[in-house]
Amino acid sequence: MRLQGKSVFGGIAMGKLAVYEKKERTVKREKREDADAEMQRFYEAKEEAKRQLGVLYEKALKEVGEANAAIFDVHQMMLDDQDYEESIEHIIREQKVNAEYAVAQTGDNFSEIFAAMDDDYMRMRAADVKDISDRVIAVLQGGKDKGFAGGEPVILLAEDLAPSETVQLDKEKVLSFVTKFGSTNSHTAILARTMNIPALIGIDFPKDCEGAFGIVDGFEGALYIDPDEETIALYEKKKQKEEERRALLQELKGKENVTKDGTRVELFANIGSVADVGAALQNDAGGIGLFRSEFLYIGAEDYPSEEQQFQAYRTVAQNMAGKKVVIRTLDIGADKKADYFGLDPEENPALGFRAIRICLQRPQILKTQLRAIFRAACYGNISVMYPMITSLREVERIKEIVEEVKEELLKDGLPFGEVEQGIMIETPAAVFMSAELAKEVDFFSIGTNDLTQYLLACDRQNPNLADVCDPYHPAVLRAIEMTVKNAHAGGAWVGICGELGGDVRMTETFLRMGVDELSVSPPRILEVRDAIRRIDLKG
Numbered sequence: 001m002r003l004q005g006k007s008v009f010g011g012i013a014m015g016k017l018a019v020y021e022k023k024e025r026t027v028k029r030e031k032r033e034d035a036d037a038e039m040q041r042f043y044e045a046k047e048e049a050k051r052q053l054g055v056l057y058e059k060a061l062k063e064v065g066e067a068n069a070a071i072f073d074v075h076q077m078m079l080d081d082q083d084y085e086e087s088i089e090h091i092i093r094e095q096k097v098n099a100e101y102a103v104a105q106t107g108d109n110f111s112e113i114f115a116a117m118d119d120d121y122m123r124m125r126a127a128d129v130k131d132i133s134d135r136v137i138a139v140l141q142g143g144k145d146k147g148f149a150g151g152e153p154v155i156l157l158a159e160d161l162a163p164s165e166t167v168q169l170d171k172e173k174v175l176s177f178v179t180k181f182g183s184t185n186s187h188t189a190i191l192a193r194t195m196n197i198p199a200l201i202g203i204d205f206p207k208d209c210e211g212a213f214g215i216v217d218g219f220e221g222a223l224y225i226d227p228d229e230e231t232i233a234l235y236e237k238k239k240q241k242e243e244e245r246r247a248l249l250q251e252l253k254g255k256e257n258v259t260k261d262g263t264r265v266e267l268f269a270n271i272g273s274v275a276d277v278g279a280a281l282q283n284d285a286g287g288i289g290l291f292r293s294e295f296l297y298i299g300a301e302d303y304p305s306e307e308q309q310f311q312a313y314r315t316v317a318q319n320m321a322g323k324k325v326v327i328r329t330l331d332i333g334a335d336k337k338a339d340y341f342g343l344d345p346e347e348n349p350a351l352g353f354r355a356i357r358i359c360l361q362r363p364q365i366l367k368t369q370l371r372a373i374f375r376a377a378c379y380g381n382i383s384v385m386y387p388m389i390t391s392l393r394e395v396e397r398i399k400e401i402v403e404e405v406k407e408e409l410l411k412d413g414l415p416f417g418e419v420e421q422g423i424m425i426e427t428p429a430a431v432f433m434s435a436e437l438a439k440e441v442d443f444f445s446i447g448t449n450d451l452t453q454y455l456l457a458c459d460r461q462n463p464n465l466a467d468v469c470d471p472y473h474p475a476v477l478r479a480i481e482m483t484v485k486n487a488h489a490g491g492a493w494v495g496i497c498g499e500l501g502g503d504v505r506m507t508e509t510f511l512r513m514g515v516d517e518l519s520v521s522p523p524r525i526l527e528v529r530d531a532i533r534r535i536d537l538k539g
């Protein structure tokens with residue numbers, strides 16, 4: 001049987017299936033006259049729950065890093081929330097009931113309130129408030145901390161898993177986890193990615209599959225139950241290849257991006273969605289060098305609101321935990337279309353109305369995006385960059401808009417953070433103006449995909465031009481060299497975020513040019529790190 005779900009994290013797992021049954025706690029409503037004694041029981045249970053969370057925090061910190069451990073910090077804070085405590089006290093005193101019942105009632109009520117909120121972040125808190133309430137109830141009932149005690153390693157199937165359950169899983173015993181519910185952006189999903197366990201969601205598994213043999217294909221999002229011999233043989237091969245890749249990955253994780261002669265370079269990840277952050281972290285990205293924000297627009301029915309964008313940018317910034325996140329403003333037009341923009345058909349779309357050109361003619365779109373970016377900057381280390389720049393005038397106009405946005409945010413009383421400003425260098429005009437442009441911005445990011453297209457006058461979408469559209473053409477390399485020189489002379493740092501940046505045959509050339517940062521797709525990070533570490537610029 002093959003069941004199709006959604007992948008939360010790639011990888012192949014093969015083994016016995018085990019169904020994780022949540023031990024539903026039954027909480028009885030009991031009359032208690034001594035409200036002070038019940039409150040005392042609650043306070044003691046709360047302290048014990050906080051102690052447990054502290055232990056979990058330390059465990060998660062070691063295993064999956066600070067950003068992902070933070071959820072247990074949040075849980076500790078939620079336990080100290082005044083409204084939460086007042087609600088429990090109110091139920092205990094007014095209804096003269098046991099503490100377990102008051103905690104369960106409060107947990108349910110708060111969870112319902114959170115679940116009904118518009119804000120995605122707050123909606124996610126619904127599961128958390130249930131989780132902390134369950135923990136307090138478990139302590140009150142004298143139960144042990146929930147855990148999963150397995151024998152041989154298994155593929156774990158569950159309806160849903162709370163973050164605390166995920167981190168408590170003994171990873172030696174769990175090959176993969178597969179849930180019926182959950183979202184790709186939930187904390188559990190993020191934890192799974194960083195824990196390096198293939199994971200699927202949206203799999204409605206049959207209850208009677210306990211003990212059967214299964215295969216999880218985390219690349220395709222599929223679960224096989226009792227697969228045939230042919231499928232098993234195929235996946236054994238796939239798994240071996242994957243293991244070889246992971247072995248390389250493990251060896252290079254945590255190592256520096258430094259050449260033999262001591263030259264350091266930043267190695268960041270290109271992402272296209274919030275969900276890609278997991279892959280960036282898992283591959284040890286030092287930051288996000290290109291967040292293609294247009295996915296927020298292309299996948300939507302209408303312009304994404306400031307709030308929707310704010311949440312996406314904030315999530316990325318928070319998950320990257322202080323590492324640099326470069327958000328590229330909307331780069332729509334040419335091949336990337338969304339109907340609601342109402343763009344006219346064009347003779348030459350690649351040379352047409354796209355990216356910053358649309359944003360400057362329709363500044364409200366840019367303003368909404370900038371407001372979201374600047375607000376999200378309170379939650380991490382965010383930079384912004386603008387695509388398809390051809391002139392100083394455009395940069396000046398953008399800067400005016402940025403000032404207007406900041407003034408409006410101040411007027412609206414909305415907090416915002418510091419944001420580095422950069423531009424993409426992907427047109428010949430930007431290359432030739434790079435000396436002047438460097439003085440106006442903090443950084444450049446060279447988009448070799450478009451730069452190749454525009455320098456060589458060849459449509460990057462046209463399959464007949466694959467030979468002409470040659471990113472190794474000396475004209476492209478000279479343009480990059482000139483850009484790097486001018487960037488540094490003007491006091492800007494410079495990176496490469498086009499596909500060429502992840503081409504290990506070019507790494508030495510770029511380092512010799514003095515490129516400060518390479519931003520590549522997540523699976524390429526460790527390969528490029530490997531290349532960097534083999535280079536000797538003095539040799």
Ligand code: PEP
Nearest residue numbers: 426447448449450497498
């Ligand atoms: C580029 O042009 O090199 C680039 C990184 O942007 P995109 O591929 O999204 O156009």
Ligand code: MG
Nearest residue numbers: 426447449450
């Ligand atoms: Mg481009």
